[in-house]
Amino acid sequence: MKHLIQLASRSAWNRRLTLGLTLAAIAFSTLLLLGVERLRQDARENFALSVSGTDLIIGARTSSVQLLLHAIFHIGATTTNMRWSSYQELSTHPLVAWTIPITLGDSFHGYPVLGTTSAYFEHFQYGHKQALQFNTGAPFKQLFEVVLGAQAAAQLQLRVGAQITLQHGSGDLAHAEHADKPFTVTGILAPTGTPVDRTIHIPIEAIEAIHLDWQGGAPIPGVSISPEHVRKFDLTPKTITAILVGLKQRAAVFRMQRWVNTYPADALIGIMPALALDELWQVVSVVERLLLAVSTMVVIVGLIGLLAVILASLNERRRELAILRSVGASPRDLFILLTLEGLGITVVGALSGVALLTLLTISLSPWLQSHYGLVITLRWLNMNEIALVIGIISIGLLASIIPGYRAYRMSLADGLTPRL
Amino acid sequence: MISAQAIIELRNLHYTWPGQNSPCLVIETLTIHTGERIFLHGPSGSGKSTLLGMLGAVHTPQAGELRVLGESLPTLPATQRDRFRADHIGFIFQLFNLVPYLSVIDNVILPTHFSDRRRKLATPERATVEAEATRLLTRLHIDQHLWQRPVTTLSVGQQQRVAAARALIGQPEILIADEPTSALDAALQEDFLTLLMHECATAGSTLICVSHDQRLAANFDRSIDLATLNHAATRASHSV
Known part of the structure; x- marks a missing residue:
């Protein structure tokens, strides 16, 4: 398994331009989704904390x-x-x-x-x-x-x-x-x-x-x-x-x-302030849900891009896969190799998104506070956000299984002599 | 070669590609002995690649007997056939033998990642697989300054010698070379074959070399014409 991870990462590095762009797309879509979610939560918390003790x-x-x-x-x-x-x-x-x-x-x-x-x-x-x-x-x-x-x-x-x-x-x-x-x-x-x-x-x-x-x-x-x-x-x-x-x-x-x-x-x-706030959130929640839906779509678009890039590379890599089979890789190894590539890029992309979110929080929070009075605090991902990241990675894994499976089928059909 | 054991035995072998009606390979009998250097020739379409795929435990015949190293390959489960290939067979192809994103050394040691047996054989007395790779590369006249290079910067002749080093690492019993010299100049062809045979002899590997170039046959112990061996091919060519 260790050498398969090594092979997958070196192969990915060899195609770093296209895969890097795909990774960036996933990172930014993750940033968007997490950003929307965090703004929503922090805005609610801010509003809720703005008045207290007033009946x-x-x-x-x-x-x-x-x-x-x-x-x-x-x-x-x-x-x-x-x-x-x-x-x-x-x-x-x-x-x-x-x-x-x-x-x-x-x-x-x-x-x-x-x-x-x-x-x-x-x-x-x-x-x-x-x-x-x-x-x-x-x-x-x-x-x-x-x-x-x-x-x-x-x-x-x-x-x-x-x-x-x-x-x-x-x-x-x-x-x-x-x-x-x-x-x-x-x-x-x-x-x-x-x-x-x-x-x-x-x-x-x-x-x-x-x-x-x-x-x-x-x-x-x-x-x-x-x-x-x-x-x-x-x-x-x-x-x-x-x-x-x-x-x-x-x-x-x-x-x-x-x-x-x-x-x-x-x-x-x-x-009553709390009830009026609830009323406000009911109005706002339609927009919130729309925003979340749109950013979820953006994440899915990013993952489809990943899928397309890996599938497109598969044809160029037919000979590489045949060589790997000739030195002893099983079709299962090739399945793992291709799935690892997609999964790896999704994981790195999603984590880069989290890193970007942190950077943006640090750099934008003074501006948000001075212009909108919105206090965004730097903090760890909460359960909600962790669930979103895990969701992105899970969908990435599901998407990555597709090229993995195709490589598996291909290597069974091609054997040692790829039909180009 | 009377005392030699049979390393490969084929009997009444039939192979049909999936989705086709007639078999592309029908062989009544073929025996290859340990340490033999076999020259397998035949025109394109005579079933060379299919036969190699079968000897390499990639394809499974639909009927007949196929024993390699005493193991009946068709009865092995798929995962064990992959293990068998990794452990016992080294391959050299005509062109583009190497994984483009790995260095020369990493290409040579690639089989040792998939086969424990070949890793152990390549590393006697706690040596590293890299040491064995450099030993083989030196013997195949690949200069040290090329070892860490990306393989894409190598000439075709150099690439074929790196592929030979990879096929030889960990001393597999059988070495299968599919048109290994057809991309080389005439002068280089002879050199490459001599080197390859010498190293096979040192490692004790049986060499099966496939080519359409009859001139090379003289270097081998035995020459097999696949066109006559393969009854499917004769039938097909008669019907045309």
Whole structure:
């Protein structure tokens, strides 16, 4: 067996160009399949760890997926806000332990600006019920103060004490700057691996303050209210985007949800984060399954290529096989020789795919995190991924049996004199 | 050669290729003795390759007796026939004898991977098979600087001598050469045959050489005309 492996590898090395290309095809298709699978798992895990300990998210009536995406992941937007008075009434509800009001809409260099209260730093939890920690500094106390997520601070190279001006609107649509009202950085949060890292936190009253002299999305011409004068206005917001709610007893969540959904003074919706995520995955899973199906096809195409290359080489190798028979190789030996070639290339190809995945994870994860907030951690293959690799190798083995069998038949028919 | 034992015995042998109606080989009787140098000649289509395939335990006759080294080959299972060929028979073909992706040395030692018997015989006193290969290559006038070369860089004459070294390694009892000189120049043909016969004699191997070139017959102990030996061929040629 050892010398057959040696023969197979030396024969393969002799045809390294064509076989190398086939190997590359298998490596890349493996990378694609494993990459899709890993992104899927990591995205799910990321999303699931982004919020914890929050029993209900309450906002103006919309779809639960939309509210979740907007309030927690700062993706998309909600068309309407909920009233401040609704928030006040909810905060005093006997079932409620704590509330965090949030308002979204502005951005700073592409990072979402979130208006909130100190309750955010006190009650917000992520991962496995972990509270937010400060790397440096402390929560904001004054109106024009700001707390940065770890990544936003690192990317923008801001430290505690730095001054920034916010932009109106978000994303590429952000245009005018709130240049007259600069903010001072008072704290930088420790990394969490969640959207918090990319968020700029300011007091919810500051959102009102910077928009005092604005109307309809633009500064009112000739009207400018200086930061000193702003404090004289009533800065209590009239509307907010959403509230994160913690209950005294988790068991009361359905009662509370019913109360919210039937609240007469405002059209509200209360969602449970885990259920809303499930709903999201149900939508996404169609695409996921499609992606997995496509990448599985790509793997199969790669293996068919391998099969074609080995079968094509078989005719050129007829004499070689006859020589091997004349020195004592049995048809069974030739079967093993050819099967080993295909299997070997599949195994090396699949393992190269895993190696490529590792390389890509190392090189792309900072980019994925900074652009999409997606944390891809370097780790060993999990059972799911190992099953995929074993699946690829098994199909490769099945495919390799075909040239093996043909070599077997050929050597029986040819004997020592190949008919060319 | 009176005391010599029969190494190959054929009686009433019939062989038909799969898918054909009439046999291509019918031999009443043929006996070859140990150490003999046999020249087997006949026109193409006279069944030379078929006969060699049968002596080499690759093809099995449908009827008749075929004993090589006292072993009845047709009754052996396929795996044992492969083992038998690996252990006892060395082959040299007309052209492209060598495995293109192996070096000269690795081509020569190839049979020792498939046969324990030949590996043991090639390595007396804990020597390596490579040492035996270099010994044979030296005796067949293959220079040392060629030993690690890829075989594709060798001339045809050199390739045939490497093939002879491979056929001889591990001292198989029978050496079958199928048109071994037809690709060589006339001057080289004589040299090659002389070398081959000398080495066969040293190893004690019986040599069966097939060729259509009658001029070579003088070098051998006995010459067999397959056209007359094979009754299938005579029948076929009469019917044409």
